[in-house]
Amino acid sequence: MIWQLIAVIFAGLGAAGIGLILRQLSGKRLPRWIVPALAGVGMISYQIYYEYSWLASKQQQLPDSAEVVDVKYDSMFWRPWTYFFPLPVAFEVIDRDHLRTTEANGQHMVEFILYRFEKQVTDRVTHQAYLMNCGEREWVPLVGDERQPDASALHDIGTDTPLYQVLCETS
Template identity: 85%
Template sequence: MIWQLIAAIFAGLGAAGIGLILRQLSGKRLPRWIVPALAGVGMLGYQIYYEYNWLTAKQQQLPDSAEVVDVEYDSMFWRPWTYLYPLPVAFEVIDRDHLRTTEANGQRMVEFILYRFKKEVTDRVSHQAYLMNCSKRQWVPLIGDERQPDTAALREMGADAPLYQALCKTS
């Protein structure tokens, strides 16, 4: 967080410097307010750049065995440009190295951990173990240290869902 603030300040200083140079090159015909205005534009521009590249930066930090299965985008009224290009605010990842595939009653089961990264003031990561029944396209969270299925939370999944495709079609 501190590095983002420092980067925004330097982006503002750089843009203010460009404004100062432009004012000098124009023989001071440009108004004085161009310098702080460009500083604000530079800081805002850096912040927009950082927010749209958050997903890419986080994905580069993941191991090679990680696969992104879902990305959540959102729009905010105080960021009007997000109505045209929604911001990535969260994504979910599975780790291919830690999948456990078994057979039970002739049905293929995959046990996996789903990691959820959420962009907030400080990035938040949560994880939950699940069991996917590939034959019936059902998945259920596993709770406790014993990893017992929470059958009350059983959910169906479509065959075209990215999570189903990642777990059942390629593993």
């Protein structure tokens, strides 16, 4: 967070410097407000760049065995450009190296941990263990230290979802 603030300040100073140079090159014909205006534009531009590059930078930090299975995009009224280009605010990842596949009653089962990364003031990471029944196309969270299935939270899943394809069609 502190590095982002420092980067925003330097982007503003750099853009203000460009405004100052442009004003000097024009023989001071450009108005004085061009310097703070360009500083503000520089700071906002960096912030927009940072927000849209968050997803790619976080994905680069993941291990090679991690695979993104869902990305959530959102629009915010205080960021009107996000209505045209929605902002990535969260994504979900599974780690292929930590999948456990089993057969139970003739059904192909995959136990996995789903990691959710959320972009907030400080990035938030949560994880939950799940069990996927590939034959029935159902998945259920595993709760407690014993990792018992929570049958009340059983979900159906379509065969076209990336989570199903990664877990059931490739394993």
